[in-house]
Amino acid sequence: MSGVRVLVGTRKGAFVLKADGRRDRWVVEGPHFPGWEIYHLAGSPAHPDRLWASQSSSWFGQVIQRSEDGGRTWAPVGNEFAYAGVPGTHQWYDGTPHPWEFARVWHLEPDRHDPDALYAGVEDAALFRSSDGGATWQELPGLREHGSGPHWQPGAGGMCLHTIVVDPTNPARLHIAISSAGVFRSDDAGTTWQPKNRGLVSEQIPDPTAEVGHCVHRIAMHPERPDVLFMQKHWDVMRSDDAGDTWHEVSGDLPSDFGFPIDVHAHEPETIYVVPITSDEHHFPPDGKLRVYRSRSGGGDWEPLTKGLPQQHCYVNVLRDAMAVDGLDPCGVYFGTTGGQVYASPDGGDSWTAIASHLPAVCSVEVQTLP
Amino acid sequence: MTVRVALPPHLRQLARIEGEVALEVEGAVTQRSVLDALEARFPALCGTIRDHGSKRRRAFVRFFACREDWSHEDPDAPLPEAVANGSEPFTILGAMAGG
Numbered sequence: 001m002s003g004v005r006v007l008v009g010t011r012k013g014a015f016v017l018k019a020d021g022r023r024d025r026w027v028v029e030g031p032h033f034p035g036w037e038i039y040h041l042a043g044s045p046a047h048p049d050r051l052w053a054s055q056s057s058s059w060f061g062q063v064i065q066r067s068e069d070g071g072r073t074w075a076p077v078g079n080e081f082a083y084a085g086v087p088g089t090h091q092w093y094d095g096t097p098h099p100w101e102f103a104r105v106w107h108l109e110p111d112r113h114d115p116d117a118l119y120a121g122v123e124d125a126a127l128f129r130s131s132d133g134g135a136t137w138q139e140l141p142g143l144r145e146h147g148s149g150p151h152w153q154p155g156a157g158g159m160c161l162h163t164i165v166v167d168p169t170n171p172a173r174l175h176i177a178i179s180s181a182g183v184f185r186s187d188d189a190g191t192t193w194q195p196k197n198r199g200l201v202s203e204q205i206p207d208p209t210a211e212v213g214h215c216v217h218r219i220a221m222h223p224e225r226p227d228v229l230f231m232q233k234h235w236d237v238m239r240s241d242d243a244g245d246t247w248h249e250v251s252g253d254l255p256s257d258f259g260f261p262i263d264v265h266a267h268e269p270e271t272i273y274v275v276p277i278t279s280d281e282h283h284f285p286p287d288g289k290l291r292v293y294r295s296r297s298g299g300g301d302w303e304p305l306t307k308g309l310p311q312q313h314c315y316v317n318v319l320r321d322a323m324a325v326d327g328l329d330p331c332g333v334y335f336g337t338t339g340g341q342v343y344a345s346p347d348g349g350d351s352w353t354a355i356a357s358h359l360p361a362v363c364s365v366e367v368q369t370l371p
Numbered sequence: 372m373t374v375r376v377a378l379p380p381h382l383r384q385l386a387r388i389e390g391e392v393a394l395e396v397e398g399a400v401t402q403r404s405v406l407d408a409l410e411a412r413f414p415a416l417c418g419t420i421r422d423h424g425s426k427r428r429r430a431f432v433r434f435f436a437c438r439e440d441w442s443h444e445d446p447d448a449p450l451p452e453a454v455a456n457g458s459e460p461f462t463i464l465g466a467m468a469g470g
Contacts, residue, residue, distance in 0.1 A: 035381060059431040059465040060381055060419040076385065076415040080423045 009038035012360035047115035077134035084141035109164035121161035140190035155179030196244030222269035250299020261323035284315035308352035327369035336362025400455035
């Protein structure tokens with residue numbers, strides 16, 4: 001029987017949760033790397049037992065760990081992320097120039113076909129690639145050296161490249177997102193880049209429709225519809241039908257259009273999920289009710305999904321990389337909270353169960369669907 | 372020279388070390404030569420104590436020898452004889468930064 005493996009990164013270690021295809025009994029393994037921040041774990045689609053973890057600490061910096069056995073054992077690989085050339089400056093929070101400094105890896109994106117290839121999105125924002133399983137990393141400097149780089153500013157969490165979306169039909173086409181610069185697209189495998197933020201409106205910046213400067217929290221794509229992108233922005237849920245060339249708002253009847261994660265159903269490209277959060281000042285759900293919202297129409301019309309989720313006195317957040325879907329039928333949906341809960345829905349969001357309840361604050365959730 | 376190095380728990384965990392490390396150090400025993408020997412024996416520690424490129428100490432890492440703070444000393448200055456002859460450890464610590 002097929003199964004799933006949920007990879008959970010937390011503020012104090014990594015956890016691996018496993019279940020068979022029924023997804024009703026879970027085994028929790030971990031913590032791996034106890035005490036370290038694990039911003040993200042990811043598995044190779046080409047070799048699912050090969051996993052990578054981004055392990056970091058304010059004291060001891062960045063470590064990348066790799067497992068060859070589905071997360072049972074790990075070994076460190078390369079952790080040198082050197083910007084190409086002289087990296088120059090971006091803007092600090094107060095608008096003054098600030099040197100580009102590597103802080104950590106936020107997101108790992110393994111290649112769909114090559115088990116040795118993966119991208120890493122880092123803070124301060126840049127894109128790196130490894131072609132040797134993570135032993136060495138090379139920056140794709142065309143992004144950072146895009147003319148707008150000196151004007152990028154950090155979001156509250158740092159100036160991070162947090163989202164990497166690769167077009168499965170055309171691997172030379174990449175979308176990335178940076179807080180707070182926005183979305184950029186490359187059509188030549190990361191050599192050159194263009195900002196793709198037309199249609200975004202951010203009232204918090206001096207020019208609300210500027211080409212760059214938008215705090216994009218997350219973008220998502222269904223692999224069968226690579227020209228359709230969904231975005232959770234600082235405020236606003238957005239959609240593009242032309243691979244990011246233009247965006248339009250699909251917040252519709254959400255109780256709040258602020259939030260962090262967004263994801264797409266594995267088998268229904270027009271079914272999307274968000275977790276509304278009250279505001280940028282109150283990073284907790286409206287009315288103390290933890291509700292996932294689902295749209296079956298690609299945005300605009302939304303329904304609250306509450307069965308099994310706390311509907312009173314709930315003040316957790318769900319971070320941008322902390323939602324994922326599996327590939328089973330019915331599609332499973334998963335998310336983790338800053339309160340240390342990991343919730344799973346084996347029925348596309350209709351009902352939810354906490355499959356872990358007392359972990360450290362969850363930074364990221366990824367799911368592997370296993371044969 | 373055999374030099375003893377004491378590491379903080381996170382770095383012992385990363386390098387899979389139990390207790391102190393005994394390192395053979397060639398030539399003058401300095402912070403640089405000790406850290407070079409440490410990283411050569413435990414490559415997983417590269418980048419965690421000092422920067423890969425510049426070799427500067429990470430901001431929240433501190434170095435102690437014979438109960439003295441050596442964090443801001445010249446990395447090429449000779450360490451105390453008691454460290455060089457192995458009677459005292461060279462201690463690497465994470466700076467106190469808790470609540």
